[in-house]
Amino acid sequence: MDRHDTGSATERWGRSSAIGAALLVVAVVGFVVVPDRLLAFLSTRTAPRTRDALLVLYVVVFFIAISWLFVRVQREEAE
16 A cells, blocks of 8 residues: 555545635635725725735735645645
């Protein structure tokens, strides 16, 4: 038996599917819902240039964070 084979194929597929679904939910919330709420909140409180800069900064930081999370999950699945 391979040292990577810790469970049945069904268990691995189920766990991988759950992790994939969770990552998809986090990505949709982080890339769609939060920027929409930030835009609504900042529209009446800041100048357009400031609002745009804050939104771009948020999206870049979130992209880096979710990329790191994706790589970490892949590394754990490979072990």
